Amino acid sequence: MTHKSPIAVVGMAGLFPGARDLDTFWHNIIHKISAAGEIPDSRWIPDLYQTHGPRAHPDKAYSTRACLLDDYRIKPGDVNLDADLLAQLDPLHHLVLGAGKAALANCNLSSIKNDRIGISLAAIALPTSSANLMTCAILENAFEEKLFNTSLDKTALTPNQCAGGRVTGYPASLLAKAFDIRGTAFTLDAACASSIYAVKIACDELWANEADAMIAGGVSRPDNIFTQVGFSQLRALSPSGRCAAFDESADGLVVGEGAGLLVLKRLEDALAHGDFIYGLVAGIGLSNDMSGNLLAPDKEGQIRAMKSAYEVAGWQPTDVDFIECHGAGTPVGDLVELQSLHDLWKGLKKTNNKPCAIGSVKSVVGHLLTGAGAAGMIKTLLAFKHKTLPPSANFTRPSKNSPLVHNSPFKVLTEPEPWATKDSRTPRRAAVSAFGFGGINGHLLLEEWVPGAHPSKNPGTENKASGISVSGSPGPAIPMAIVGMGAAFGNLGSLREFQEVIFKGTPAMAARPANRWKGCDALVAERYGLGDLPGAFVSDLIVHPGRFHIPPNEISDMLPQQLLMLQIAASALTDAGLPLRGKRPDMGAIIGIG
Structure with a gap:
């Protein structure tokens, strides 16, 4: 600033x-x-x-x-x-x-x-509270079906209910x-x-x-x-x-x-x-710690x-x-x-x-x-x-x-x-x-x-x-350069794979992986109107122990999107010719999540 x-x-x-x-x-x-x-x-x-x-x-x-x-x-x-x-x-x-x-x-x-x-x-x-209640309704319905052999309530939610x-x-x-x-x-x-x-x-x-x-x-x-x-x-x-x-x-x-x-x-x-x-x-003033926990x-x-x-x-x-x-x-x-x-x-x-x-x-x-x-x-x-x-x-x-x-x-x-x-x-x-x-x-x-x-x-x-x-007045605007990139979309795990699909016009869509919703797949598909729509799903993430200094017993508790973010950030740094380690007090990170 x-x-x-x-x-x-x-x-x-x-x-x-x-x-x-x-x-x-x-x-x-x-x-x-x-x-x-x-x-x-x-x-x-x-x-x-x-x-x-x-x-x-x-x-x-x-x-x-x-x-x-x-x-x-x-x-x-x-x-x-x-x-x-x-x-x-x-x-x-x-x-x-x-x-x-x-x-x-x-x-x-x-x-x-x-x-x-x-x-x-x-x-x-x-x-x-509302998001939690929606999840609870799905799980409770699925448990009832498994335990008591009852029919699932597949009534689709309205857009306002989803909102x-x-x-x-x-x-x-x-x-x-x-x-x-x-x-x-x-x-x-x-x-x-x-x-x-x-x-x-x-x-x-x-x-x-x-x-x-x-x-x-x-x-x-x-x-x-x-x-x-x-x-x-x-x-x-x-x-x-x-x-x-x-x-x-x-x-x-x-x-x-x-x-x-x-x-x-x-x-x-x-x-x-x-x-x-x-x-x-x-x-x-904004900053991020480079050490501590x-x-x-x-x-x-x-x-x-x-x-x-x-x-x-x-x-x-x-x-x-x-x-x-x-x-x-x-x-x-x-x-x-x-x-x-x-x-x-x-x-x-x-x-x-x-x-x-x-x-x-x-x-x-x-x-x-x-x-x-x-x-x-x-x-x-x-x-x-x-x-x-x-x-x-x-x-x-x-x-x-x-x-x-x-x-x-x-x-x-x-x-x-x-x-x-x-x-x-x-x-x-x-x-x-x-x-x-x-x-x-x-x-x-x-x-x-x-x-x-x-x-x-x-x-x-x-x-x-x-x-x-205390510095003086701001200088002229400086053009921004993109110097490194990393990407993973669905099962396209690298920029090279993404590039090949784009240039060849090959669809990257695939069927939803089995058990994506942990046993509630049929119910979720019906209630949220997903049906059998294909998508670019990430099916597997492989993380090598020690690469990100994360204890192995903690990796299993991390969300997939967190691991994916680390992998793609590492790819972008490598593509830019920057080392993965080292203190960078003047570098920031902005991550979009869905």
Whole structure:
């Protein structure tokens, strides 16, 4: 991200646990009201008795507490969607539509054509309640047929019924359809950093003049059995059901759900349209860890993302007064994040010598996964609005090994404080971090809009202690070259095989492999209208042990598409003449999944 003119936040909305509007959300933050509670019986499929179990027991959840947002449904008259379709949609879709409606009502888009408005939305690629129910119906029907020799219910599902189970690509396109938004619309998943990635892509669309307004943010509302059991198996879930980020009592994360959306414009357009400006996006840094593991992140990757954001903004780390941390409540993850911040600030001093306030909204609404960054950004923008440094819930004192103990430049607030500035022309500045499982990092810088105080960038400055240098204006656009390719389509396992089929005009379609649906083939074919349609199916994947440094006992647990992705990425690197091993801090990866 090269520095360009700031992006203005001109609208925002959120649906969060315990708060269906932003006034309530802010009230809960200021008063440290946690939304954590027992998961109701209606949310467990199978039931709680079958799912709950002791710690580290296979396929069991050792905590039945989460921060949930139940019974939210948007009314048919509020969106431009067929009533039958709306009735079939998953609760996740209703959250997206509800947050989208509120965000659009909170801004001014009357001067912008619909085809110049786009959507960049983060949503987790996990089964939703509706998707899980569809799968359960198929399996239950198949089991009944096998056990009791009953006839299968092969009633075909309607398109609207199928839509309710769509997870990965549907939320953004549904939002676009509901409000007649005709620009770019897509959904992404970058783990817990997803919302910041969504905002980054939205900013890029605006800077490239591909859009004049973008709706960006995140939503998360998977079936809780996957999050409760999954995080239990990772031993990341809080046994106490209480998120206490940075506190000595922290014992893990508490899952949350909800949606948060921002409406973004270029600053000059926002001023021309007379928009209310909640704040400015001054810089965003993205990175991926090159070491560490799922639950033990690498601080080098986090620092790389943070430095990148400050380079873009032209700030030094000490320019911010508040940092909305990732702060998931996992002792190891929180410790690494604090170490990253201390390393970044090493040798630097704030001009007012006051500790920088830090906190985590997860102590109030839980960990919203792909929506976590959106909750953090909205919290920070509300802090600008109210000129108040917000506290964190469930914090009393740091652990003995925490960097917060010894002369730390950071402080977790336990009560709200007035957010003072040096003078009337100095804007409030803050940072938001979101660090995803597996090492996907995002750091976003926000600045209060103070007329006459901009531009805030200070070109050409450099701080030796932090290693952050601020570059000047962006250079000319550089043409992109494709230097390596890899491919596998169906049983065509290489570029050469694909090339031969294309040039010879030989069909690559084949019959569906036997038992593709694990004994439910006939039922699935009928209910989903597949019949005997041929396709380009991948029947076998052969992975040589050690090629990707994956323990052999873990390969069997991986999804076929994950192994296929690794193989094709390796082929593309080889085709480009690049080694498979080695650190590549300036290389990224974008993978499309279906």
